[in-house]
Amino acid sequence: MSKDIHKKKHLSSFQLIILGFASVILLGAIILMLPVSSAEGVITPFNQTLFTSTSAVCVTGLAVLDTGSYWSVFGQVVILLLIQIGGLGVVTVAVSVFMLSGRKISLMQRSTMQNAISAHKVGGIVRLTKFILKGTLFIEMAGALALLPVFYHDFGRKGIWMAVFHSISAFCNAGFDILGTPANPFPSITAYAGNPIVNVVIMFLIIAGGIGFLTWEDICINKTHFRKYHMQSKIILVTTALLIVLPAVFFFFSDFTHLSVGKRLLASAFQAVTPRTAGFNTMDISKMTEVSKAMIIILMLVGGSPSSTAGGMKTTTFAVLILNAFATFRSQENVETFGRRIEWSVIKNASTIAMMYCMLFLCGGITISVYEGLPLLECLYEAASAVGTVGLTLGITPKLHIVSQFILIILMYLGRVGGLTLIYAVLSKKKKGNARLPLEKLTVG
Amino acid sequence: MSKDIHKKKHLSSFQLIILGFASVILLGAIILMLPVSSAEGVITPFNQTLFTSTSAVCVTGLAVLDTGSYWSVFGQVVILLLIQIGGLGVVTVAVSVFMLSGRKISLMQRSTMQNAISAHKVGGIVRLTKFILKGTLFIEMAGALALLPVFYHDFGRKGIWMAVFHSISAFCNAGFDILGTPANPFPSITAYAGNPIVNVVIMFLIIAGGIGFLTWEDICINKTHFRKYHMQSKIILVTTALLIVLPAVFFFFSDFTHLSVGKRLLASAFQAVTPRTAGFNTMDISKMTEVSKAMIIILMLVGGSPSSTAGGMKTTTFAVLILNAFATFRSQENVETFGRRIEWSVIKNASTIAMMYCMLFLCGGITISVYEGLPLLECLYEAASAVGTVGLTLGITPKLHIVSQFILIILMYLGRVGGLTLIYAVLSKKKKGNARLPLEKLTVG
Numbered sequence: 012m013s014k015d016i017h018k019k020k021h022l023s024s025f026q027l028i029i030l031g032f033a034s035v036i037l038l039g040a041i042i043l044m045l046p047v048s049s050a051e052g053v054i055t056p057f058n059q060t061l062f063t064s065t066s067a068v069c070v071t072g073l074a075v076l077d078t079g080s081y082w083s084v085f086g087q088v089v090i091l092l093l094i095q096i097g098g099l100g101v102v103t104v105a106v107s108v109f110m111l112s113g114r115k116i117s118l119m120q121r122s123t124m125q126n127a128i129s130a131h132k133v134g135g136i137v138r139l140t141k142f143i144l145k146g147t148l149f150i151e152m153a154g155a156l157a158l159l160p161v162f163y164h165d166f167g168r169k170g171i172w173m174a175v176f177h178s179i180s181a182f183c184n185a186g187f188d189i190l191g192t193p194a195n196p197f198p199s200i201t202a203y204a205g206n207p208i209v210n211v212v213i214m215f216l217i218i219a220g221g222i223g224f225l226t227w228e229d230i231c232i233n234k235t236h237f238r239k240y241h242m243q244s245k246i247i248l249v250t251t252a253l254l255i256v257l258p259a260v261f262f263f264f265s266d267f268t269h270l271s272v273g274k275r276l277l278a279s280a281f282q283a284v285t286p287r288t289a290g291f292n293t294m295d296i297s298k299m300t301e302v303s304k305a306m307i308i309i310l311m312l313v314g315g316s317p318s319s320t321a322g323g324m325k326t327t328t329f330a331v332l333i334l335n336a337f338a339t340f341r342s343q344e345n346v347e348t349f350g351r352r353i354e355w356s357v358i359k360n361a362s363t364i365a366m367m368y369c370m371l372f373l374c375g376g377i378t379i380s381v382y383e384g385l386p387l388l389e390c391l392y393e394a395a396s397a398v399g400t401v402g403l404t405l406g407i408t409p410k411l412h413i414v415s416q417f418i419l420i421i422l423m424y425l426g427r428v429g430g431l432t433l434i435y436a437v438l439s440k441k442k443k444g445n446a447r448l449p450l451e452k453l454t455v456g
Numbered sequence: 457m458s459k460d461i462h463k464k465k466h467l468s469s470f471q472l473i474i475l476g477f478a479s480v481i482l483l484g485a486i487i488l489m490l491p492v493s494s495a496e497g498v499i500t501p502f503n504q505t506l507f508t509s510t511s512a513v514c515v516t517g518l519a520v521l522d523t524g525s526y527w528s529v530f531g532q533v534v535i536l537l538l539i540q541i542g543g544l545g546v547v548t549v550a551v552s553v554f555m556l557s558g559r560k561i562s563l564m565q566r567s568t569m570q571n572a573i574s575a576h577k578v579g580g581i582v583r584l585t586k587f588i589l590k591g592t593l594f595i596e597m598a599g600a601l602a603l604l605p606v607f608y609h610d611f612g613r614k615g616i617w618m619a620v621f622h623s624i625s626a627f628c629n630a631g632f633d634i635l636g637t638p639a640n641p642f643p644s645i646t647a648y649a650g651n652p653i654v655n656v657v658i659m660f661l662i663i664a665g666g667i668g669f670l671t672w673e674d675i676c677i678n679k680t681h682f683r684k685y686h687m688q689s690k691i692i693l694v695t696t697a698l699l700i701v702l703p704a705v706f707f708f709f710s711d712f713t714h715l716s717v718g719k720r721l722l723a724s725a726f727q728a729v730t731p732r733t734a735g736f737n738t739m740d741i742s743k744m745t746e747v748s749k750a751m752i753i754i755l756m757l758v759g760g761s762p763s764s765t766a767g768g769m770k771t772t773t774f775a776v777l778i779l780n781a782f783a784t785f786r787s788q789e790n791v792e793t794f795g796r797r798i799e800w801s802v803i804k805n806a807s808t809i810a811m812m813y814c815m816l817f818l819c820g821g822i823t824i825s826v827y828e829g830l831p832l833l834e835c836l837y838e839a840a841s842a843v844g845t846v847g848l849t850l851g852i853t854p855k856l857h858i859v860s861q862f863i864l865i866i867l868m869y870l871g872r873v874g875g876l877t878l879i880y881a882v883l884s885k886k887k888k889g890n891a892r893l894p895l896e897k898l899t900v901g
């Protein structure tokens with residue numbers, strides 16, 4: 012009986028998460044329609060504001076309208092708020108508002124919060140929420156201050172707003188920029204490709220946001236004692252490091268050959284950091300080699316880490332599948348890493364999630380390619396960018412028809428909410444399954 | 457103690473399988489070097505004969521030299537023998553030779569045979585080997601007889617050889633053809649695109665060879681009582697049917713628009729049957745749309761069924777991953793299908809194999825693209841064709857440098873031998889793993 016109640020709560024919390032995201036997206040789309048939101052004071056069509064709002068709340072960064080030149084400052088503030096809510100997660104924001112207004116957090120809210128950020132235990136949710144809020148505020152302010160000199164030098168007082176916007180956008184892995192002008196829309200931060208301060212600060216903010224709040228908790232508690240970290244934090248840190256260093260080395264040798272060594276290093280590092288859900292770019296990514304584009308597609312699908320601002324199938328999912336392959340090849344019964352065993356249900360889920368992201372990516376990309384008659388690689392790139400909530404683009408998004416844009420909206424939403432959350436929310440109850448069914452041999456491979 | 461001995465035998469049998477394949481490939485390459493093998497009576501370079509021999513033994517069908525015009529009839533007979541040995545499997549052939557020479561089959565040979573064809577039990581291996589031999593002979597003869605009228609009409613007495621060659625090549629899913637001339641090399645069977653008899657017979661032979669000997673055993677024993685089949689046979693038949701019908705429908709609407717409805721149906725069906733390891737083509741596949749090419753790549757990676765003449769990650773692997781995803785989404789504890797449970801080690805292996813084939817495919821395709829400076833899609837197509845032992849080509853294989861051809865040789869070998877066989881063979885002993893390691897929570901997706 013008490014178990015049933017728990018189950019019901021458990022499910023409702025997933026439903027809360029997806030409904031919360033959907034409500035914020037819809038609200039954002041309606042506000043962005045108002046004339047005050049656009050620079051020219053016109054009403055923006057709903058399909059375009061829905062795309063923009065989804066992209067902001069799902070911290071993707073794909074845009075059908077140039078953020079810097081189309082929207083008014085009010086519109087940009089709305090987008091930045093949506094990014095901040097999406098980055099922290101709708102539930103974290105809701106719990107924070109409750110806490111700050113001095114109310115008591117119910118058990119239901121605690122359990123929802125736990126599911127939303129995949130916390131290890133219900134206890135300490137209030138403490139964790141405070142930690143997330145303080146940490147986010149601190150890092151975003153530090154980032155804005157570090158960016159301020161550059162932007163103030165280039166834009167005067169408007170540079171303050173620029174610094175704040177890009178710091179938050181980078182930490183939330185949103186990839187939105189407001190550097191575009193009517194003459195030069197969608198520039199991302201290519202204008203600062205050679206600026207070491209902007210490059211390093213933005214890269215740090217992206218990585219800081221992408222490794223997840225629980226990893227930060229581990230870092231703050233255990234400092235340099237790597238051995239004491241949770242297995243999850245260890246996996247996240249090692250996988251993240253590898254998925255930055257290896258592509259950076261590859262890009263250094265295959266791309267950006269016209270740059271000096273120093274700038275080339277910077278460009279390679281930045282373009283290796285950005286595909287796993289950040290979405291900024293300092294170089295013209297449409298000029299990268301085909302193979303580099305394919306590698307970026309793979310990185311986009313892998314995405315960031317759990318309980319972070321990131322989307323994609325997640326670094327842990329990717330790591331689990333690799334570890335599973337190693338375990339099989341070494342004839343090990345269990346998948347083991349860092350002195351811990353990984354439960355088999357985790358491998359089952361990882362396999363499901365990888366399958367789901369690949370299907371969404373392939374079906375989305377192929378449908379857009381057939382419908383628009385555009386080259387397949389470009390459409391797959393855009394689909395991976397949406398489902399990984401990355402925001403990198405080869406430039407086709409603003410030119411797509413409504414149907415294709417709607418496909419991207421769905422991919423962004425599913426990519427951010429996470430497949431399992433969605434499915435658990437839709438399901439009414441957990442099926443036990445008939446454990447009495449006999450096993451039967453099956454040959455694979 | 458007795459368990460250790462069993463383990464040792466188990467491993468040795470895997471080693472036998474990979475060494476057997478390698479020896480036959482090497483022997484074939486040496487014989488093909490002889491002047492008598494080429495039409496012009498010249499010595500063929502080793503790298504080209506190694507490629508040809510690997511392609512034949514691994515029943516792939518990729519060719520650097522046109523089979524119809526470059527090789528003498530002797531050379532073609534050698535290639536056909538290699539195809540037949542590769543299609544049946546080196547071990548099946550060895551056991552057959554032993555049996556036919558009247559010797560007794562040792563337990564060691566039985567267990568090797570069992571591993572080679574993934575039979576359900578050691579008992580009945582002799583009976584199964586006989587079944588495989590008789591079945592192969594019967595189907596290949598029937599196929600040759602059905603093709604004979606067409607080829608005899610077009611080529612006179614040479615048509616007999618043509619009918620035999622193409623029947624065996626189709627049943628073994630090899631995809632080699634001898635219809636090329638110096639003026640028109642590498643034609644596959646495009647000349648018979650509109651011929652219903654050739655189309656239907658070849659399609660039947662491909663499917664018959666691709667569903668595997670154990671499925672045929674089930675069909676012969678249980679006839680139309682589908683319910684009595686092994687779970688494996690049911691999965692193979694359903695997956696095979698879906699992977700033929702769905703792509704056929706897609707191709708019908710996206711390609712071959714210049715043909716009449718009847719020929720278009722035939723072309724769509726044939727091009728849907730062929731990518732899962734057969735490798736024949738009736739249409740110019742390089743003229744298909746980009747999306748169709750991508751779908752063919754996916755089909756090539758999936759490949760045929762276990763214990764068949766086919767390569768690739770196998771239909772069962774693909775089905776298990778899909779079933780696992782469904783089970784996760786439906787919150788089922790176990791992966792179930794057709795009233796049976798699938799063991800979790802099977803899912804673990806399926807995930808490993810899918811990972812391995814994707815890695816081989818991506819690394820192979822990307823390396824060739826970078827090394828040769830050719831478009832990525834074409835190189836990925838060729839890599840998928842090699843690792844799935846398919847043999848479809850966009851025409852770049854004969855033009856590749858030795859390094860790239862060697863990469864394809866390795867992909868063909870690994871794709872045919874199967875990753876697990878290879879790894880088990882290399883390993884000296886099974887590790888138990890430390891089951892006492894504590895479990896730790898990990899979030900994926």
Ligand SMILES: [K+]
Nearest residue numbers: 071185290401
């Ligand atoms: K993003």
Ligand SMILES: [K+]
Nearest residue numbers: 516630735846
């Ligand atoms: K083949």
